[in-house]
Amino acid sequence: MVPTIRTGAVSYLNTRPLVFGIDQGSGGDRLELSYDVPSVLASRMASGEVDLALLPVIELARIPGLVIVPGLAIGSLGNCRSVLLVARRPLDEVRSVALDPESRTSNALARVLCAEAWGISPAFVDGPRDLALALAEHDAAVRIGDKALFEPLPLGAIAYDLGGAWTSRTTLPFVFAVWAARPGVVDRKLYEVLHASRRAGAAAVPAIAADYTWNGRQYPEIALPYLRDAMRYRLGDPEVAAMRRFLAAAAQLGIIDTAPPITFADVKPGHSAFSSNSSVDGEIPQEQTP
Numbered sequence: 001m002v003p004t005i006r007t008g009a010v011s012y013l014n015t016r017p018l019v020f021g022i023d024q025g026s027g028g029d030r031l032e033l034s035y036d037v038p039s040v041l042a043s044r045m046a047s048g049e050v051d052l053a054l055l056p057v058i059e060l061a062r063i064p065g066l067v068i069v070p071g072l073a074i075g076s077l078g079n080c081r082s083v084l085l086v087a088r089r090p091l092d093e094v095r096s097v098a099l100d101p102e103s104r105t106s107n108a109l110a111r112v113l114c115a116e117a118w119g120i121s122p123a124f125v126d127g128p129r130d131l132a133l134a135l136a137e138h139d140a141a142v143r144i145g146d147k148a149l150f151e152p153l154p155l156g157a158i159a160y161d162l163g164g165a166w167t168s169r170t171t172l173p174f175v176f177a178v179w180a181a182r183p184g185v186v187d188r189k190l191y192e193v194l195h196a197s198r199r200a201g202a203a204a205v206p207a208i209a210a211d212y213t214w215n216g217r218q219y220p221e222i223a224l225p226y227l228r229d230a231m232r233y234r235l236g237d238p239e240v241a242a243m244r245r246f247l248a249a250a251a252q253l254g255i256i257d258t259a260p261p262i263t264f265a266d267v268k269p270g271h272s273a274f275s276s277n278s279s280v281d282g283e284i285p286q287e288q289t290p
Helices: 013-023 038-047 057-061 105-116 131-137 145-150 162-170 188-203 205-211 220-230 237-252
Strands: 005-010 031-036 052-056 067-076 083-087 096-099 123-126 140-144 158-161 174-181 232-235
Touching (some): 005 038, 013 031, 013 052, 013 067, 013 145, 013 188, 013 205, 013 220, 031 038, 038 052, 038 057, 052 057, 057 105, 057 174, 057 237, 067 162, 067 188, 067 237, 083 105, 083 162, 096 105, 105 123, 105 140, 105 162, 105 174, 140 145, 145 220, 158 162, 162 174, 174 237, 188 205, 205 220
Parallel strands (some): 005 052, 096 123, 096 140
Antiparallel strands (some): 052 174, 067 174, 067 232, 083 140, 083 158
């Protein structure tokens, strides 16, 4: 019997095109899929509760020895719409920022952008999930996921899109999460299952957007353009360059100890069977480490 791979995915809308095929049974009995917010998923990977996870990119520096499934990621090029810094005053007046308890990568991205793009040095503190509470005590708050996408802003608040700010600063895409595992978990078959799941999701984006429910309501008018226009699921050379740039910046600021090597799982035979020009599957980067 093939061992079950305990698989963790992010419990947001933006994950659904990646796991759609798995949810429909394309992984057979091999994958045992569960959902959590990014911060909890990172903790589960660190503790060994999952074997494979859609992992926040910053956690590659905190959990040693992980390898990345080539070609797949959750990212953006420009405004991502679901990773925000919500402020109640202009950026140059922000003195304290509440970090999102569900986030790992986006909290780090906010710190990088404050230093590099906006030239401000606010205090960063762990904040509540409730945005009104966070803004009652702090000048701004990091806001990620479905709540950032679907929930209206408080009256008078200003939203800064962190994906857009990163691309404006660097000209690069941003990568929020990748499929990551410990060595030996990912083989060619699993690689093919994950890519097939993504292809199935790409074909079903209108249905995913129409069916997705947040807090008891459906918002297809928001969900469809978000999945179609704002989210990117490829992991090619520009995305790898962006990951290295981000991790180096995080290390320079002391958010992580050092920028880790980016190592891809061995999924031989050969290179990717999927076209790098495809809107579904990205190319496999040729470099394995910096």
